[in-house]
Amino acid sequence: MNSNGWSRREALGALVAGTLGALAPAVVRGGVPDLLFRDVLLVDGTGAAGRRTDVLVRGERIERIGRLSPRAARGARIVEGGGRVLAPGFIDTHAHGDPLEHSYAGFLAMGATTVLLGQDGGSAGLADASGGRDGLRAWLDAVAHADIDINVATLSGHGTLRRRAGIPDETRVPAQAQLARMQALLDDDLGAGAFGLSTGLEYVPGIYAETRELTALGGVVARHDGVAMSHMRSEDDDRVRASIEELIAASLPARPHISHLKVMYARGEAEAESLLAFLHGKREAGIELSADAYPYTAGYTGIAILFPEWALPPSDYAAVLAQRRDELRAHLQARMTRRGGPGALLLGTGAHAGRTLEQAAEAAGKPYPDLLIELGPGGASGAHFTMDEALQSRLLLDPIVGLCTDGRPGMRHPRATGTYAKWIAQYVVAERRLTLEEAVRKCTGLPASVLRIADRGVIRAGARADLLLFDPASVRARSDYADPLAHAEGFDMVVLNGRPAWEDGERVGRAGRLLRRGR
Template identity: 65%
Template sequence: MHWSRREFLAAMAAGTATACLPFAGRAEAPPGLLIRDVRVVDGTGAAARTADVLVRGDTVQRIGRISARSARGARIVEGGGRVLAPGFIDLHVHGNPLRQSYASHLAMGATTVVVGQDGSSPSAGEDEAGDVPAWLDAMARHAPDINVATTSGHGSLRRLAGIDDGTRDPSPAQLERLAALLDADLGAGSFGLSTGLEYVPGRYAATAELAALGRVVARHDAVAMSHLRSEDDDAVEDAIREHIDASRPARTHISHLKVVYGKGEARAERLLAELQRHRDAGVPLTADAYPYSASYTGIGIVFPEWALPPNDYARVLATRRDELRHALEQRMTRRNGPDALLFGTGPHAGKTLAQVAEATGEAYADVLLALGPRGGNAAHFVMDDALQARLMQDPFVAIASDGSPEGRHPRGHGTFAKWIEDFAMRDARVSIEEAVRKATGLPASILGLTDRGVLREGAKADLVLFDPARVRARADYVDPFQHAEGFDLVVVNGVPAFELGERVGVAGRLLRHRAEDARPST
């Protein structure tokens, strides 16, 4: 069939374009898809070129000048000079595709998400503790609306190994069990290890414990990702060195690269120069970042370690309340004050800490004391725009959302749109070719994916068709759930999955790290 945009809209209105309606079952790849007259931006950084692209099944069959006769039986889409790129690969995502739709990611051009972040593995059941092989088995039977990969969370593995959260020096037997669990995860298809060293229980793990796991990651040619032990201006370089030392000789990746409290491009340049020195010394080092000045995490991040689990918070309040109150005041002052914390969950969602304090007539420190370190998640406005913008432009820094379908931060619905809108179009800080590479080819290489992330003949047909000038990130901190605009057609495994603002097909797959690529144990 050969439908123009106007004809397709008319068919929708008449009820004849039934493929546009959301549905739960898996869609089969159409007989073919011919996308004509597009600017192919292939994900390698190479200059865009004008061509037609023919998809057969789940594969890009041909790129070039293609006649309608050669594409007999295929649906024809007129590109009209729009960009056709590989689907974006989001390296750092929260949530669980077993229980959630990622239509919000499809709407911003993403076709693959990577879960299992910050030290927490996904779970197959509500009460399970992050058993990755069980989750992979459940995921293989599921029909996700987006491609899904996972890493293995260090914190989840620690608990499965029977290591108490507060343990700082696991026994040799516990470390052996921890390494064996990770080895099994990687053999089953996990793409690597994630650590959350600013959170419980990762904050209690010493470098030696992490290094024992880094060797396992390296044997499988997987990647070691980390939410660093600290992202503070005066500690981030030391935290990066710790991550590198713990990951050797595995590929090393920094999650959501940022400098909390730092200011200006010059500070970013110093950090990027430090990362390059590590690369020059032979460290395979990459990072990812998102185009927002607020992070989003639990409010426990503002509490001192002695008030965090496994310590008894009720006892802390009873014995050290004044000390904790003072510590919270100091921490919040350094983090730009109570106006810079915007609650995303719980009874105060959508309000700043300052607004809650005013409404309740309490001091903001007392609001935090009442909530406790497990009192919810919030956006924390602790980053400098100029510094973060410079980090994002580095060629070794991929674009990743750190978002989820339900998190109250606009990055979960707007990251890739905002990246293109602000960096490639409004300010032209990167070319459209580089903007696409950092969202496709670069993250694919970080994961070790060889059949996605680059638009070439023989690759899987994960594609996004868009006019960069019309791309808009509509989500904001007031309404973080608005879908992005401007991504006209998103194809997942050869199947149109999102089109004209609607999810139209379910064709995602579980992606496993290929066991045959793993290096033998030594």
């Protein structure tokens, strides 16, 4: 046996196959060329140990796995693995943007082949209160007929449902008829192919919703075997467990999922262990609870999160300033002090983008609370450095916690371009905190099981061919907070639905598909 795991007979056969492959044109089926990945380390997304083998892709699906004869390979484009890893494409369970308007090239560069949109209570593509484009079904149909560069799935957003049902943002107890309207709209979204429901309970209008309202929607999600994902009511250390309890109560009998799991203000692995024990206790009680997280200690959101509820829309902000300015100033100063001070907020939009709040206030010649008041709740977004590295890393390693980016194309946060590369380079290669097989499972098989996607996330015969070819030692996240848009390196080939989508450091096609629940 040769050192690369091939027998002499296999090596001679591979040589012949390579010669034939070079002489014969690639076989094309339905416009998609066949691909043979030869001599790869197959890491299949299940967590099983990697193994050296070949993988044949015909059309959009994986046809065969195993040492292949020259006849089986004839006419296919042969991709020499040379022992590099072949893994399923990564499934990002929390992303933003609109594929009808944006390229997801930065996601492809770091190995993401599927993004789940419609997060934080906002349905994908439906920005205005009326729902735009006649609702989510029309947007899904538009995406299905468009040339997109990544696979797209979506959730139905609770806040969008609320507004489409005619419920004013500040309403805390909707009428029964309004609840029924929300249920009907959600049922239609799920019937059109949404994978579940998202809530954004720190944002308007979700911040005004009570558990009874959310519970009315959980039953609809459960009937469609969907998932209920939430940016929860609070991620503060003294409120996070209560927020998880609310998510569970509001979701059941649907499956609850915690978006971007984190704990604000607490520090150390012991706090992470305590929270994980709490989560696993729920699972042992029969609740199919799951979560995702990203490998950064700064979140990214609007500065509205700093403001008290009474200063948020639909409140008259001018009236708030006229009547309660001193109270608002004191609140903002106390809030920022707890969150690490003005140096812990890096503004990413607006006139002060690229500066910390501290630097922006100094440049403006005024105290930072006054600058925040001037900007107002909708005045900017930024990176908020409020998390502890040791705590967040421990959460990330847990078997029920998958990876997500919480990113969008063009976002000024490195998670939108570096999440998966950082995950492999830091946690697998540099720190060896988990095996490559487990790291891949948490980005592939695990999210596929959460979403009930049967034919992606695992490499097996008959599955869709969303694939990554890479050498883990070469993977690198190039982006940081100073240069958040730099693409990751090291993913040599990214295949979507059997077609190369990223190769030699650039996007090479638009092979994305709309994914609909249950189809």
